[in-house]
Amino acid sequence: MYLKNYAQETPYIGNKFKVEKSVFLNELTQSFLSSPVSHSATGHNANFNIKHVLKSSIGEWIERKSLGIDLHKEQPIVAFNMLNGEPAIVEHKQIYFYDNDDFIDSCGVASHLNSISAIKSGFMEFFERQSLIFRWITKRPGILIDITDCKNEKINKLITNLYNFIDEVYLIDISVHPSIKTIIVLGSGRYYKGIGLQASENPENAIVGALEEMYQTFGNSWNKNYINEYETFKPHGNLDFYLEYYHSLTPDKFIDEYSFLISNTPSLSISIYLDQASKNFDFNNLVNLVSNDIGIQPICAYIPCFYEGFRTKIIKILSPNSYPHMFPVLFTQEETEINFGRENIEFPNAYKQIPFP
Incomplete structure (x- = not known):
């Protein structure tokens, strides 16, 4: 179905709100929003829960629209050092997409209806991307999670539904610090490929989040049981280049690119992995511990929402000594050779694009 609004004033600037729900119970529901005044201001999500899909x-x-409109160009960006709480300086070109000679993306950006949740989500998003980039550039293996003896009902249900689209599923912890579990899920089959990424102090939340994110890569897709009987809905034509590169790879080529995470990788039973949950979690202590151990100085910057009538809180986490974005092709040598405190590091994938949408 299509939901459209016709009011002319802010914030009603979307030209399409599309919701797709199949008649089949094991098909995904997805929604897509677009804006006529900003092609980058889009929103998409795919999952089995329609309420979650619409909210996400x-x-x-809202995030992308706000990142494309700098309403306070003449004012300093409100930011603080997450280690000591002191004010920090962040340039507008480090945040906003418009009129920018320096390449940036939405890495480390998060939004929520309250500031604390936004900051926590933003830091975890920042950390998961740092972990992925480090593993990609260095081609260092993580820990392969053996799912054959999984007794967690929620995880089993998510994995079972994934097999409607793909034939092989791999769960790997790629974290650059043991206190934050960072799961990447890779999948492939005859028709599709998929990927999901999530960081959390709780191993179950990291796995569930990564599995749920993978479903977004199957948006616009029939499951493999029906693909030969129904025409596949084609992806939206205005893809960004991250998505274009991801779509350009066949499932076999995609898995081959990530083979360093799958082959010759130490494995751990998922039951043992799930038992590693921290019982005394304090976010501030976690940020300090991780930051000091891997040598980062996280800064939290506040991004004003493009419409003051929304209660959305938007933040971006960045650090002067971390990867600035998800496009290693444009990294400087100093950025490429970030080692997070490790020694004897090599960089075989230096300046090579990551297959991540």
């Missing part, structure tokens, strides 16, 4: 796609649309 609207939230993503």
Whole structure:
């Protein structure tokens, strides 16, 4: 179905709100929002829970719209050092997408209806991307999670539904610090490929989040049981280049690119992995511990929402000594050779694009 609004004033600037729900119970529901005044201001999500899909796609649309409009160009960006709480300086070009000679993306950006949740989500998003980039550039293996003896009902249900689209599923912990579990899920089959990424202090939340994110890569797709009987809905034509590169790879080529995470990788039973949950979690202590151990200085910057009538809180986490974005092709040598406190590091994938949408 299509939901459209016709009011002319802010914030009603979307030209399409599309919701797709199949008649089949084991098909995904997805929603897509777009804006006629900013092609980058889109929101998309795919999952089996329509309420979650709608909330996530609207939230993503608000984030991207706000990142494309700098309403306070003459004012300093409100930011603080997460280690000591002191004010920090962040340039507008480090945040906003418009009129920018320096390449940036939405890495480390998060939004929520309250500031604390936004900051926590933003830091975890920042950390998961740092972990992925480090593993990619260095081609260092993580820990392969053996799912054959999984007794967690929620995880089993998510994995079972994934097999409607793909034939092989791999769960790997790629974290650059043991206190934050960072799971990447890779999948492939005859028709599709998929990827999901999530960081959390709780191993179950990291796995569930990564599995749920993978479902977004199957948006616009029939499951493999029906693909030969129904025409596949084609992806939206205005793809960004991250998504274009991801779509350009066949499932076999995609898995081959990430083979260093799958082959010759130490494994751990998922039951043992799930038992590693921290019982005394304090976010501030975690940020300090991780930051000091891997040598980062996280800064939290506040991004004003493009419409003051929304209660959305938007933040971006960045650090002067971390990867600035998800596009290693444009990294400087200093950025490429970040080692997070490790020694004897090599960089075989230096300046090579990551297959991540």
